[in-house]
Amino acid sequence: MRRSFDASRVSMRVGFGSILLLALSAVHAVKVQLDPSNWGLEAGKACESCHAKASAGLTRQWRDSAHAAAGVNCMDCHQADKLEPDAIEHEGQLIATVVSPKDCGRCHTAEFEEQQGSVHAEAYSIISDRVPALAHNLTGPAMQAAGCDQCHGSVVKVKGDGTLDSDTWPNSGIGRINPDGSKGSCSSCHGRHRFSKAQAREPSACVRCHSGPDSPDKEIFEASKHGMIYAAQRDQMNLEADQWVAGKDYSAAPTCVTCHMGAAGKLPGTHDVGLRNSWSLNTPVSEQQFLVVLEDGSKLELPASATPPSRGAEIEKADGTVGKVKTVADPKRRRQAMSLVCLECHSKPFAESFMKQFDKVVELFNAKFGKPARAIMSELYDRDILTRLPFDEPIELIYWELWHDEGARVRHGASMASANHAWWEGMYLVGRNFYGRFLPEVRAAAGAEAGGIIERHVGSQELHGWLRDADLGNPILGFGGAN
Amino acid sequence: MRKPRLSLPITRPVLFALVAGGLGGVLLVAFLIELDRFTSTNAFCTGCHSMTYAEESYWQSAHYNSTSGIRASCGDCHVSEGVLAATWDHLMGTKDLLKQLFGPDYDDPAVNLVHLPEAAFHARQWFRDRKSATCSRCHELEAILGKRADTQAIHREETAGKSCIDCHINLVHRKVPSEETFKRDAWNRMVEEELGLGPGTADRILEGDVKAATP
Numbered sequence: 104m105r106r107s108f109d110a111s112r113v114s115m116r117v118g119f120g121s122i123l124l125l126a127l128s129a130v131h132a133v134k135v136q137l138d139p140s141n142w143g144l145e146a147g148k149a150c151e152s153c154h155a156k157a158s159a160g161l162t163r164q165w166r167d168s169a170h171a172a173a174g175v176n177c178m179d180c181h182q183a184d185k186l187e188p189d190a191i192e193h194e195g196q197l198i199a200t201v202v203s204p205k206d207c208g209r210c211h212t213a214e215f216e217e218q219q220g221s222v223h224a225e226a227y228s229i230i231s232d233r234v235p236a237l238a239h240n241l242t243g244p245a246m247q248a249a250g251c252d253q254c255h256g257s258v259v260k261v262k263g264d265g266t267l268d269s270d271t272w273p274n275s276g277i278g279r280i281n282p283d284g285s286k287g288s289c290s291s292c293h294g295r296h297r298f299s300k301a302q303a304r305e306p307s308a309c310v311r312c313h314s315g316p317d318s319p320d321k322e323i324f325e326a327s328k329h330g331m332i333y334a335a336q337r338d339q340m341n342l343e344a345d346q347w348v349a350g351k352d353y354s355a356a357p358t359c360v361t362c363h364m365g366a367a368g369k370l371p372g373t374h375d376v377g378l379r380n381s382w383s384l385n386t387p388v389s390e391q392q393f394l395v396v397l398e399d400g401s402k403l404e405l406p407a408s409a410t411p412p413s414r415g416a417e418i419e420k421a422d423g424t425v426g427k428v429k430t431v432a433d434p435k436r437r438r439q440a441m442s443l444v445c446l447e448c449h450s451k452p453f454a455e456s457f458m459k460q461f462d463k464v465v466e467l468f469n470a471k472f473g474k475p476a477r478a479i480m481s482e483l484y485d486r487d488i489l490t491r492l493p494f495d496e497p498i499e500l501i502y503w504e505l506w507h508d509e510g511a512r513v514r515h516g517a518s519m520a521s522a523n524h525a526w527w528e529g530m531y532l533v534g535r536n537f538y539g540r541f542l543p544e545v546r547a548a549a550g551a552e553a554g555g556i557i558e559r560h561v562g563s564q565e566l567h568g569w570l571r572d573a574d575l576g577n578p579i580l581g582f583g584g585a586n
Numbered sequence: 587m588r589k590p591r592l593s594l595p596i597t598r599p600v601l602f603a604l605v606a607g608g609l610g611g612v613l614l615v616a617f618l619i620e621l622d623r624f625t626s627t628n629a630f631c632t633g634c635h636s637m638t639y640a641e642e643s644y645w646q647s648a649h650y651n652s653t654s655g656i657r658a659s660c661g662d663c664h665v666s667e668g669v670l671a672a673t674w675d676h677l678m679g680t681k682d683l684l685k686q687l688f689g690p691d692y693d694d695p696a697v698n699l700v701h702l703p704e705a706a707f708h709a710r711q712w713f714r715d716r717k718s719a720t721c722s723r724c725h726e727l728e729a730i731l732g733k734r735a736d737t738q739a740i741h742r743e744e745t746a747g748k749s750c751i752d753c754h755i756n757l758v759h760r761k762v763p764s765e766e767t768f769k770r771d772a773w774n775r776m777v778e779e780e781l782g783l784g785p786g787t788a789d790r791i792l793e794g795d796v797k798a799a800t801p
Contacts, residue, residue, distance in 0.1 A: 153744045156736035185767050192764035194753065263776025265763030 139174060142210065146196055147178025153194070164297040180206055188261045189282040200267060201259060203281035207289045214289075214374040220401035222377030224287040226278025227256040228421040236493040244270075252276050254312035256288060277312070301342035306333070309359045316508045318385070318515060319524060324359065326521040332356040348372075350447030357444070367444040375402070379441035381434035382465055384514040387506040388473040389465045391434035397426035407434050457520070464517035464525060468510055471566040472537050476505055478560045479545055488549050498544040505541060509533045615669060622672040625679075626661020634683075636692035639699070640759050647758040656724065663720050663758075664709070690794065699777045700791045703770075706762035710751055718750035725750070 154177070155162045165171050170179075183190035183199035190197050199206075204224070208215025218224055230251075238247040248257065248270050256276030260268035277291040292308045293299075302308060306324055313320035324330040333340070333356035341353040349357065349367035357365075363379060366372035382389050383404065391407035395418065403420055405411065412418050412428045420426050438458065445454035480502055483489045489496050494503070509532040516524025542561065546553040561567045569575070577583040624630055632641050644650050649658040665675045690697050713720070730741040756762065763769070774788035790798035 153740055156740045156744075159736065188769070188772065190767045192766050197767065261772065263769075263773040263779075264761040265767060265769075265772075266761055 142179040143174040143176060144178040144182065146182075147176035149194075150177040150196075161296045164295070168297050168299070170296075170298060175210075179210075187283060189259075189265075189267065191265055199282070201272070201281055202290070202295075203279075203283050203285045204287045204289055205281070205283050205285035208285075211289075216400060217374035218287055218289075219285070220397070220403070221287075221375040222380075222404070223277045223291075223375075225403075225421050226254070227252070227258070227276065227280060228278060228286070230255055241494050248274075252279075256280065256286075256291075300345075300347070304340075304342050304347060304358055304360050306330070306358045313359070317511050319512055319528070320359065320515055320519065322528075323512075323516050323519045323521040323524045326523050327519055329357050329520065333358060349444060354448065357448075362441065362444050365444070367447045370440060370443040377404070379437055379444075381438040381441070382462075382514070382518075384465070384518065385507070385511050387477050387510075388469050389514060392437075393434065394432040394437060396429045396431070398429045399426050401426055405431075461517045464530070465514050468513055468530065468533065471564075472533050473506055473510060475560040475564065475567075476502055476537065476541060479541075479556055482556050482560075483545070483549060486549075486552065488552065496548065498541070498548055501536065501540050501544055505533060505536050509536055618669050618673050622661075622665065622669060622676060625676050626659060626665045626672070628659050631660040634686050634693075636686060636698055639695065639702075643760045644758050649758050658724065662723060664712075666716065666720065667723060690791075696777060696781050696783060696788070697791055699781070700774065700788050702760065703762045703765075703768055703773060706759070707765045707768075710755060710765075713751035714749070721750040 151162060165177075178196065178198070180202045181198040181200075183197050185197050187199060189199045189201055191199065204215050204218055222229070234247060234251055234255075238244065238251050242250075252271070252274055254276050256279030257271040257274040258280040259274065259282055260271045261282050262268050275288045275290045277288055278286060279288045279291075280286055281288075291311075293303050294308075306321065310321040312318070314322060325334070336355040339353070339355040340358070341347070344352050346352055347365065349361050349365055351368075361367065363376050364373055378394065381391055383392050383406070392404040393407060393409075393411050394402060395405055395412060396402050397418070397420070401420060403418070411431045411433070414428055414430065416428045417425050418428055442454050442458065445457070449457075480489075480498075483498070484491060489498070493499055509529060512524050513529030513533055516522075516526075516529045542557060545557060549556055562570070628641070632638050644660075649663070661672075665672050665679075686692060690701065692698050692701065727741055727745065731738050732741070755764070763773075770792075774792070775785075777783065777788045778785060787798050
């Protein structure tokens with residue numbers, strides 16, 4: 104891999120970045136470009152009669168769908184070539200149980216291309232080497248199928264006898280590795296077999312995964328003004344509309360889709376859900392991030408602190424393979440895209456100031472807790488005070504929760520305007536953990552070496568300077584006067 | 587006066603031959619019936635070790651364990667009804683015996699599993715050729731109710747031109763894909779993974795490498 108810094112090309116790249124954002128986001132409410140003669144396979148017309156009896160529920164869902172109205176039948180999605188690993192013979196037809204994004208992409212080409220390489224499609228690949236520590240060691244492999252993989256996606260295994268391995272299927276995790284090699288699962292958000300537009304536009308489409316201690320986005324949304332207004336005015340959301348452009352087709356409130364994927368004003372919609380995210384928020388320390396698009400259509404994130412790769416450079420992807428860089432979007436462009444959504448309802452200064460409040464929270468987390476904690480952990484490993492094996496020492500669980508749970512809650516809470524999650528469920532707990540659990544555990548683990556380590560990364564830092572001011576008043580706990 | 591001669595030359599030896607032949611014929615049919623009955627029993631079929639692998643999955647199936655107490659034997663499904671057809675099937679079945687004696691070592695679990703798909707394809711074709719006739723010994727299409735309400739409707743309305751085997755494969759014995767979608771490579775890898783064999787062992791077994799099965 105060759106990465107060189109070339110100042111003259113950076114501006115070009117930024118320029119490409121803005122084109123890219125538009126190019127990646129195809130026109131809103133993308134209509135299937137194909138002619139109806141491309142679907143309605145003759146072979147699929149016989150399925151309905153039997154399935155109306157054998158699986159009446161799903162048949163009814165399909166009958167109520169836009170697919171059925173357009174004449175799209177079972178075989179249009181479930182058709183398979185006999186050479187496909189998961190092809191099976193069913194009532195004289197060759198079908199596959201798993202319908203992959205590639206299958207959906209036969210008609211929904213634009214969405215497929217946007218989705219491939221997105222942070223959603225890569226949701227399994229990104230964490231695959233981290234899964235065993237929690238799913239196998241700390242708990243047990245059964246948790247991978249029932250837990251991790253249900254959101255991140257499984258590597259669907261087709262057994263030699265043609266059946267799908269129950270350790271990997273059923274699964275509709277969003278980063279599922281499909282037997283045909285494509286990544287993701289459209290049905291993760293688009294519930295089968297109705298595939299309702301309105302359902303996918305609802306915040307509940309995201310809740311299955313974006314809830315709970317590490318990414319409580321459901322709870323955050325509900326606790327925000329956006330969620331408050333959505334709940335009150337849901338009937339004005341025009342959720343069933345064919346086209347759904349914020350500010351034009353609806354203006355009552357935004358949902359998750361509105362800001363992260365939706366069309367707004369001139370901003371086109373996209374099925375690359377991470378496209379507009381300028382920060383990484385689920386890392387030990389947040390970084391602004393470049394979006395690198397590769398020649399093969401896949402994408403990856405690179406920290407803004409790194410030198411952006413030049414066009415044509417070879418770069419390692421999340422799954423370990425190598426791709427050629429096509430173009431790079433810098434974090435500012437990504438923020439601009441996100442902010443365009445805000446402007447449909449808010450003034451520019453309002454949106455900019457909100458983003459500043461958010462950025463400051465992320466920077467505070469980084470500087471006061473994220474970076475010192477990471478530096479301390481690094482030193483504990485380097486000095487062999489801790490074994491490299493994750494989670495065999497209590498401080499590793501404490502550190503994990505500091506950034507992965509509590510730290511993520513602060514950052515998500517601030518990004519989506521839930522004061523409760525930014526503070527009580529977030530930064531307050533980060534502070535409590537850092538001073539009340541993490542540092543005491545450092546002392547317990549490092550013994551005589553602890554003093555020096557803590558002094559280097561915490562005691563000497565201005566953000567922790569209040570610790571030295573023991574004479575400050577204590578009105579909050581009721582001991583001593585105001586300061 | 588001359589005794590009137592019988593028009594047919596039924597002499598004592600002829601009479602004896604007729605009686606003996608008739609009796610012999612009855613005995614032969616009885617023998618065949620008994621032979622068919624005996625050679626259709628589970629005990630006979632699994633007398634060869636190679637057949638016990640098929641028995642294991644059969645034990646787990648509803649054809650062995652049914653709440654009604656009806657239990658289908660090997661022959662109930664795999665041997666046609668009627669003494670002539672049954673005798674013919676058994677005659678054809680001697681092919682299995684010859685293979686057992688002179689073919690690959692089917693007693694070995696790896697060899698058995700490697701060759702299973704072809705056996706399954708052959709058996710399915712046998713059922714198809716006979717329009718699943720042996721199933722009808724017990725199952726009456728019109729009488730199928732099923733546990734779910736729609737099972738009856740499916741069997742009445744969706745079965746035109748089909749016989750049981752067209753929908754119901756992998757019912758009793760170990761799962762094998764349809765012949766059309768069968769992937770030898772994936773099957774062999776499964777065999778190796780399941781039996782802890784080195785990579786490529788199953789391919790060598792298939793090619794007739796007898797020693798490959800016993801590392």
